[in-house]
Amino acid sequence: MTHRHTTPAWTLAVGAMLSVQLGSALSLGVMDAIGPAGTAWLRLSIGAVIFIAIARPPLRTLGRNDIPVVLGLGVSTGVQTVAFLAAIQRLPLGTSVAIEFLGPLTVAAIGSHSRRALAWPTLALAGVVLLTEPWHGRVNTIGVTCAALAAIGWAAYILLTQRLGDRFTGLGGLSMTVPVAAATAATVGIPQAAGHITLPVLAATAGLALLLPVLPYALELLALRRMTHLAFGTLMALEPAIGVLLGLLVLHQHPRFAQGIGVALVVLAGAAAQREGQRAGPREPSAPRDAPQAHPHLDLLG
Structure with a gap:
């Protein structure tokens, strides 16, 4: 007997993005106590423990050529997490997400066979300019630099x-890469958080780890089982807009009209780049294995 899905797949994807941005917004309180790097380190460390508990690391099936990829993926995740939290400490949440989004947009454009696709990162960059409003002379250079590092x-x-x-396939790869990400964040996170970790901070960070990365990965995995990569990646273009919305509702960050237009340009560029930046399709693995396939960052290129 088959069971019909009662929850639309797109709601799972949107729920994952809401969880990511809500976790980012709520991290500001913890960052006041242990800093952005300390918050990233604790959050990734707790997430690593959870992933190891629910998905055994497939170390026996890890080939020699996979090791640099696992290490590189963990390091890039750690750097991205620290840099993004440092950015939202200095910039509005929506602005930080929009700048960070330039990274996957550029990858999608370069991966496309159409020269026209190169226009989408340019369009998104115009949106970012509207969001940062450099003509007012109050651009936070450190914040923009951190968001750009997160984009890379x-x-x-x-x-x-x-x-x-x-x-x-599956979540086992996360149980290998998230610990590496936590170790990467620890290099700056431990010195920043030392002497400031309390039981309330640990409890709050554990909750944040559930919001990001644990819950989003689970929701994305469920969504990707029922959605095409094209549909999922196009939905991901909404993330800057979701960042602005939660910045307004949670952090009371009120965007101006020009900034609203900037967000719209970034969302438009993201949706267009996704439609033109599809891959021909990944190789089929020779045997079932475990690795991170659930995150929307992967699926921008299909």
Whole structure:
């Protein structure tokens, strides 16, 4: 007997994005106590423990050529997480997400066979300019730099996750890469958080780890079982808009009209780049394996 799905797949994808951005917004309180790097380190460490508990690391099936990919993916994830949290400490949430989104947009454009696709990162960059409003002379240079570093980390995440995802399926790969990400964040996170970790901070960070990365990965995995990569990747273009919305509702960050237009340009560029940046399709793994396939960053290119 088959069971019909009562929850539309797109709601799972949107729920994952809401969880990511809500976790980012709520991280600001913890960052006041232990800093962005300390928050990233604790959040990734707790997430690593959870992933190891629910998905055994497939170390026996890990080939020699996979090791640099696993390490590179973990390091890029750690750098991205620290840089993004440092960015939202200095910039509005929606602006940080929009700048970070330039990373996957550029990867999608470069991966496309159409020269026209190169226009989409340019369009998104115009949207980012509207969001940062440099003509007012109050651009936070450090915040923009951190968000740009997060964009580079996100782009590297896409490329490396696709390589690992072509060989593995499931969540086991996350139990290998998230600990590496936590160790990467620890290099700056432990010194920043030392002496400031309390039981309330640990409890709050554990909750944040459920919001990001644990819950989003689970929701994305369920959604991707019922959605095409094209539909999922197009939905992902909504993430900057979701960042602005939660910035408004949770952090009371009110975007101006020009900034609203900027968000719309980034969303439009993301949806267009996704439609023109599809892959021909990954190789089928020779045997069932475990690795991260659930994250939307992977599926921007299909």
